[in-house]
Amino acid sequence: MTTTTDAQIGQKSQGILKLERRRRITMGILFLAAAVFIWLVFATDVEPGVETRFMMNPGGGSAEAADWVFPSLLYLNMIAGILSLLGAFQIIRGFGKYTYGVLALVAILFIFGFLTWATAGGQTNLAGLLRVMVVRAVPLTLGAMSGILCERGGIINIAIEGMMLTSAFISTVFASLFNSLIVGLLAGIIAGGLMGLIHGWLSIKYKVNQIISGTVINIFATGITSYLSSRYIQKVEFQYLNEPGMFPQINVPVLSKIPFIGPILFSHNMYVFAMFFFVILLTFMLFKTRWGLRLRSVGEHPKAADTLGINVHRTQYMAVILGGMMAGFGGTYFSLGSSGRFDEVMTAGRGFIGLAAMIFGNWHPVGSMGAGLLFGFFDSLSAKASLLQVPIPSEFIGMAPYLATIIVLAGVIGRGHAPAAEGEPYEKE
């Protein structure tokens, strides 16, 4: 009775098609709304003949790349035109599997429109803005990848913040004591791995609610590092424990010489390169290898994995320890890669935002890095907002990415797929 099965598949995909159609149209309307917004808010505010000037060197000088100067109104109209074309195409035909790529393009165009408007009649250092974006994205992306490692194995990890903070502290002390950045880095990674192990013990062996376990770790980490910091390493007599030094900037030969792109992407300390490396590595490991298939099966359907002879608990321990090590590595960025010392609660919520980047990025390393870059951009922008001629307080610009996250999570674009079994302790009998 093969006709039956064919008919069933046909029927089923019809239901899915309807759902996809609705998503497609919602997305198209979103694109059109962006276009209309640019026309109504930005374009009407700009006088004809006014020019926008973007500086293309992070340093501010114009030695390597010339400034980019263009008429503001024309470009705004062009951007809005492209957005409405994309929106119309999306509503009528849809971009299919390229939809998310097009969404990213729309976001970039919209932000570009915003900058054009904000800079109209003045100048903005575009290269500097983007360079800071990449830097700010590092801890968020590394945090997100810590989350991905744990959650793909079914363990929710909201302790990324605490793991990062602890690792920042430990790495500072060890690097100072041994006068070696590498020792500090390793100590930080090990500290993160140990905290992952603790999270694993609590949530796998003792089946503590994973949110509670993570919260406990966060509170503990904040308390202990703040205490040790204010009691010891911030004091003058212990100053030698808080002088770890910093990883130096690496200028990649040839690539860093490319105008505009070079300074933005190829002239950083090792953390930026490590971020790109880990994103590629983790994507490959998760989706192309046996290791990744097994890890994901445990996060999706642990019982199925168990019946096929996969050791669920061992896999989960491995996931949280690796996730902890990733958070530990991210934590050392704060001390060894960014400020060269430890300060109380210096992670300032970046671990949590990393978690948001993970969700925004649909539990995928590449998507999470995209989210990390988006958040990093607004971070960078809000720091510079006072230099822009816009009547928006910098705090509001800082809020924008999180508003976007809420909208995405509320399902306008379609809910992401969280690992199905995350947060549920697996019991054999």
Added chain:
Amino acid sequence: MAPVLELRGITKRFPGVLANDHIDLTVEKGEIHALLGENGAGKTTLMNILYGLYHPDEGEIFVNGQKLDVHSPIDAIKSGVGMVHQHFMLVPVFTVTENVMLGEEYVKAGGVLDRTKAANKIREISNIYKLDINPDAYISDIPVGMQQRVEIIKLLFREANILIMDEPTAVLTPQEVEELFKIMHTMIEQGKSIIFITHKLGEVMDIADRITVIRGGKVVGSTTPAESDLNDLASMMVGRDVNLEVEKSESVPGEVVFEVENLKVLDSVGALAVNDMSFKVHAGEVLGIAGVQGNGQTELVRAITGLLQAVDGDVRLCGHNITHLSPRKITEIGSAHIPEDRQKDGLVLGFPITDNLVLNTYYLEPNSKSIWMDQKSINENGKKLVESFDIRTPSPFVPARNLSGGNQQKVIVAREFSRPIKFLVASQPTRGLDVGSIEFIHKRLIEKRDDGCAILLVSTELDEIMQLSDRIAVVYRGKLLDILDAKNATKEIVGLLMAGIIPSEEEKQKLLAKKKQILIT
């Protein structure tokens, strides 16, 4: 030659229960061995022991004459034992290939998956056993019958020789069951052996070479289809004589009590689960809704009981339009509901039986006076109902959690029947129950019908639908394909409709004639 599989004296105790009591079982090469028993008889426990998911307290397992120590499924898989679980063990977001090779992956250097090679192997197996599987499809996109074939491929991929199939027909249409039986025969021809776990007598007679009956954790007998008949098997399985037919008189339908018109309901992901359904239920009749699980029945029931908002259409009860009323209002008009998931939607498991018996009347006199509950009245009510509905419990004050499935269901039936009702929605009223409880509940439903109550029976058990209904409506992918008079319906006709195939008048007549012929002979 030693038998392929031999279990000797397998015993397993759970706290308070002897799940398996010295069970012996022998399976010969190339046979389909049916393990027959009621829900809760200990069949699944036994097979989980064989598969290494549980550890037996006593007993030994021999495969091909070799003693086998199973500590985990890996040991079972290595010795050639494989299991198709009742609830499929498939990852919905993985492809067929990924699911099949999980745990036994084909890899290139460095642990990189070799999907192409695995997919080719799956195609090969699929051709040998005529399974018709696309290795690149995602599990979430393929129908249940095909998912089951993926489970079978998983075992064949691991070269299992002994296949355990746990209630494999529960989720299938009658035609899919036939397909499955064909596949099972092909597997036997290829030299495999099958243990077929079921509580459905008819299927055992159709396919088994040998039958072992389990009751209360013990083997009560062993036979073959040739040496026994349905009634023998039923009484062996239940331990007393059972009447397989439900006794009921011709229905006397009255006026229309309940009516659904052009109803549309969305499911949790926003897809149209109920697509333009219309039907009427008269006083004093049972309208059965037949269909394979997941064809919109759940959403239909939730919409007409007020638990889910319909997006379009009307629901009318006794002249009131109840489409957008709250569940309490609908209940007060005279509707009762036996929900599909009794533990989640039917009872508060932590509450005592007495409180569970007043969940829909606790705020009314005499259970409450102004804002105060009258515990004495509630307790009286509880004691009375426990007695009249034969709810087996040490006391009416124990938590509902401690009752067996059958007694939990009786609590729900007692609660819903203890007040005057005009309309009853019974969704899967006997799922997972023992034969005694099934008989009890069927009898009560027919009594209610004869009292003039309109009953909407939703069931995926075709036998139950055929036994109780006066008219049968068949749903498929959210649509109501046809409403048949029970007199003009046969299992084959309903089965075709359940698979989405609408038979022509001619075909219907032919199938109906066949049924009459069988009845005469």
